[in-house]
Amino acid sequence: MLTRYLGSGTIYVPELSSVGRIFSSDLSYRKPAWVLHMLRHIMGDAAFLTALKTYQQQYRGSSAVTEDLQHVCETVSGMPLGWFFQEWIYGEYYPQYQVSWTSAPAGGGYDLALQLHQSQSWQIFKMPVDVRIQVNTGATYDFVVQDSLATQSFVLHVPDAPTPPVVDPGNWILRALIYPTDVAFDRATPGALELRAPSPDPARAGTRVTFATPREGRVSLALLDAAGRRIATLSHGLLPAGVHIVGWDGRTAAGETPRSGVYWVLLDFEGVRLTRKLLVLP
Template structure:
């Protein structure tokens, strides 16, 4: 199974020890844009190691390293450092270093700001502090001490334990007792911060806007307590309720980014407006505290577990504050953004190309995948799956197969078909459809032809809601599609006036009604007819196509053997009559079969 294979390969990253604790004790000097101090790594190693490795940016100078308190030798290649010596099971590394970080921690006029997920890479934590830079190994806890010039305020992860005034400098001591991934370690410092606070269920809410944006951020965060209530009702209580939550303003890269640092989100200046227009961005980053921070994707091929989930939380919160119409408006925007990217770069959600890691396929199509899963499972099972997933992997890391397993456990049936086509394959369904009805006495027979015409994408299996409306009556039904071309029939007590495919927009798709061409006949869309039966010498038949395309016409005997290859190639839209010489075939029953990208049709005829 594809899910099992990916689960095994993604867990097999090379690692000789388990990180238990990170300590970052730094003096950060914005004047020369430098840092100096100590990084601490505590871990558990088994197997009698004679060296231990970690990562630190090559731009930073290592002054010395201590292994369990003793000076140790080390070697270095690029961003990887090996410390040599006998490594006990429980070990502690202290790395003394200094320099100007090339990434991960940035300086500008407004202060300094960490961002370990940069536009150019996803492993920037080690560019400013020593760590084993892989999502698959979270530290169980961490402690931080940031010494900065007096006048600076510092926002970071977890709890502010104390602030020590040392004349011209101050040290801010922060700590977290929860597991934390490397890229979620945060520090922001500025002498332009004007902090204000609030609370939710007794938990502190701390906000760090720049002075000129204080009023705007106050307006923007008014709904944060409601967001915490809402997401807690869906996914279980806020995971870090014994610490805090907050936003720290940042103007990195023009202020257009936001980053879900654990308990202290970095919010770009662009999003701090005070007019409420960016409320869903605030909701997106807050929801990451569940999906990305508490449960972290084990490695970046599984980034959908972070970003697709948080993107759908935007739609969920829109539904919460504005009902289904607001949710559907958000999903429509997501769809159009994804279609714009997919039109020039098509790839699966799983393991996206690096330059599209933060793109619309992962985020916007990713949100749609969850929306469709909700449609397949139903609300109760869908949200129960999230809680099951959290209960199984909270505080740790997970892969897409882990979430699939949680969903299947609640659903009670395999969802391999769903994840295979929507996560591990690319594209989306494009439907052409046509319909007609006839009065059959005592009611009406409605025939719907539905065809998947997408290229460079699989044939999708999905439930589709169908609405059949008359002048006063409406019939609703759900059909499952799983073939290129399909025919569905209903008997209804009224004359149909309208047929709608997925009118509530649960499925990511394009839909086009294909009008019946002149002379196409009542069956329309895709048609194959035998005009003379039984036959001798030549068979008269007709076929109809909705648009130009490839087709093949073959005659088979009743044993399924090809008796005659009639035609294979490009054909024009419309209705075509053909005369097929069958004089070389013996008497008996035969099948004329048409194959096309809109589906296949077969018709029997007899030669006498």
């Protein structure tokens, strides 16, 4: 299971005198695993797996550096990937997306104006970001927006009235999602841990879960079946204080569609647990 590392430090090791730094569990294992997870999504499964096989065959029995992996990935995918390696291998931290939106009738449907604001004080990240919009008929529509600025707006057209969009529903990006103006928490208790009922519920093609954390801390958000077995991990790792929205794509950890029935959303914040019931329909 992937674990989000949201702390400081680069995957690139600038100083080789410290064995502890070379074999850092966070910077040499947890974050690199998530970076490869993101790279796979950007390249696509076929190109990513071909690149790994090519890299292994080309450098087997010898040494290689990061630039060699980048070159193989670019050659196989046909994509320029210098920007990705620069921000994720040589850069620090992660993007913090503050999400806001409005919608209005347009062109026989609706235009949803989505704004992504990277609120972090460190580097701005260039990333393709998946967006899922469910409309009032229950149908879902998937988009990919190319985000690269501190604040950027996108207009997404859907045929019916939209519900609030879910950003990165598949949890591909090492990021934090923050909704500081979410009206659902206008009356939240300051400093309280809160878990809102999933929306939509019942869920047919996934749902979104909104929760608030009182301070920075380790969070585990999971979906359990009626017997208490974990069928999907929605979020796992260190998150800042604030309101967070996490999307579930309607599939189990094995990529399967779960059977209809009652499920439970479990939020664990440093040992404190909250649950919400969710009804899943076909």
